[in-house]
Amino acid sequence: MADVIVGVVVFPGSNCDHDTEYAVASFEGVKPVMLWHNDHDLQGAQAIILPGGFSYGDYLRAGSIARFSPIMQEVIEFARKGFPVLGICNGFQVLLESGLLEGALSRNRDKKFLCCQTNITPLNTSTIFTSKYNKDEVLSIPIAHGEGNYFAPPEVIESLEEHDQIVFKYTDAFGQVTDEANPNGSLNNIAGIINRQGNVLGLMPHPERASEQLLGSLDGRPLLESLFKHIAGA
């Protein structure tokens, strides 16, 4: 059977691109290809991952300049056709700036850059990214960001809730949505959302940093596995 090909976009300033490549390559039958920001060729990728980092130095606003890079024009087209796109951390910021997802991420409420383990709980396990999770199981996945404070106008939040598009929330160790468990001030503890069509997911926590026992958690693996199984089975 042919390998599943997964494109990992490399912007100037991406710094989780190789971690993501490494995590993707650890799955049998899955082959990562690196996609340079200045190219237009998606190299036959069946899914695209926008990795974490500081694309274009986070100048102006995180993700705002990356959104207009040549490769992103192809990624936006790819997403509009219904193919899977996953944005992690800075990748999530790029997806919001692109308009592929709704809302915005502003500065963490306590002003700090946060680099720590967080608990998140999947609320929707019927997406192509979360089918390998059990609903309400608490996952330990790290975050590393200065601008992860999710915001959207009330009517957007309402619509996200109504269509089950809030995929991950920050919770305590028991899966409770509390203010103490909210690291950055995100509205309603939102950690990750999906688009209405269900093919574009963005989240602030880093599943690739929780994909090997040595890293202290394997809880990010099922996310990648869900996606790869979906593609292989499609």
Added chain:
Amino acid sequence: MPYTAKIKVTLRQSILDVQGKAVEHALKNLGYGTVESARIGKYIEVTINEQDFQQAERIANEISQKLLSNPVMENYSIELEQVN
């Protein structure tokens, strides 16, 4: 002819401005008791070479909406003047 667009981008009032808050606290710590608040925004100066004022204004608005500000959480204002 060249026009200078002086564009100010500010966070909407409903968005918590953590940088502004930090500055506000620092000013209060310095003893400026009459300081009530501080908000931080961005100032961007763009030179636009267009035929007339209306065209330059159109471009200034377009780039403010498209790239310079994020309408979900920011407002912008433009001051446009001809460069002699």
